[in-house]
Amino acid sequence: MNQQEQFRLKVGLAEMLKGGVIMDVMSADQAEIAQEAGAAAVMALERIPSEIRRQGGVARMSDPLMIRAIQKAVDIPVMAKCRIGHLAEAQILEALEIDFIDESEVLTPADEEHHVWKHDFKIPFVCGCRDLGEALRRIGEGAALIRTKGEAGTGNIVEAVRHMRSVQKHLKRLASLRDDELMSEAKTLGAPLELVRQVAKTGRLPVPNFAAGGVALPADASLMMQLGAEAVFVGSGIFEVGKDLAPADQRKAQLTMASAIVKAVANYDRPELLAEISTGLPVAMRGISLETLTEEQRLARRGW
């Protein structure tokens, strides 16, 4: 199979996830809750971002045993994260037949200079970005799906909004430029010229563009969709809910929040429905105000 056909298959799976919610899960039980709520895919990881923040230490790829248990538990696609630049983790995830790899800033980076060369893999990658230049660098390396970085594990949407607005603003700007202005623009963006030219011509990214990092409520999901996201990742926003409840109540609370966010993404532009969906929800994760984070605690700074 040539690289073009390979890439079409990768982007094709990303297209199938549109209008959906991809949920972080830490066990087969949680994966079942996600599937029952209508998730379009799950992301298998050992600790959701909020726990990584609390516990510290080096965050790595998940244990294959846990990944396999999740693959067995659900029929929807299963994603998993590798550390930025950790091509061996990526190879292991491919051997495990993960459907999508997230080369993620939520894990501790393995390489501060290079990301994984994603064209070498048969399975697709999703990567985070803060702006258009970063998005196009990752696509140049072979990413089949782009998401905002946001600020994972904070339950605070402000960074995801900043990143999505930045990408959208720059897409519009590119479309307004003349051909002879694109080389200079590519230099400023730090992005491959061919991709810059393609985006200038079509007015959109060559791969789907999802939101991630800080989604805690249906309203947050709706906001990101209205700003141009085509689907939504929810990290800590679901399984951080109801943690002090008894197991049965906890499951119910998490299922309620998960279903509400799924419905909100499908109906993101219907405020009267969103009002109904948002009524009587369990208490959302407490969240973190960004001013209280030091520069080192900001995960979005990882990768470039």
Next chain:
Amino acid sequence: MPGVDGEPAPRPRVGVLSLQGDFERHSRTLEACGASPVRVTLPEHLADLGALVLPGGESSTMLRLMDATGLRAPLETFLRVKPVLGTCAGVILLGRETDRLPRETFGVLDIATSRNAYGRQVHSFTAPVEAPAAGGTLTGVFIRAPRITRVGAGVEVIARRERDRGESEVVGVRCGNVVGITFHPELTGDLRLHRWFLTAVAQLALPTPAAASGPRTAAEPRGSEAA
């Protein structure tokens, strides 16, 4: 078919179920064919449609959202009379039997399907598909695709794929004005299958290619240029 006074026919309204999945690529393909795509998420969106497309995506997610938005019953009524094209997850929903879904499928095609029958994404593939009615050999893009495991009496096979040792398998079927395929023409930029569905199956009049603003193939298919 030109309308009165030689005016080009108006663009027919064709719905795309847009709860979840690759509805955007189908909408763009329909637009390139000369139809006017309509985003369908609520019952009232089904009014005045000439046909409907059920896209690929997660069939379990779509079934759950249909219940949540009250779309299930009106959709069942619609599917009994109007032309519909289902791709991938869409053909699962149209079929009679399948595996491991939270809710029964619509059963308007007397077929059985097996979900993710080729395996996970690493086993997704591209292969030629023979679809004589829809114009010949098509590029079949199969993504975590289902398999059609039983074809009932009265269901016509419209697309096949060569497998090993000269055997072939069914990848597309039709019964009356209901068409189901397991692959994704909307990802290829090739408009033949959609055009065939709109004109030969749904009997809709499209503006002639010269009158339609779209080119013969969908512009800038994603995932074909960036690699």
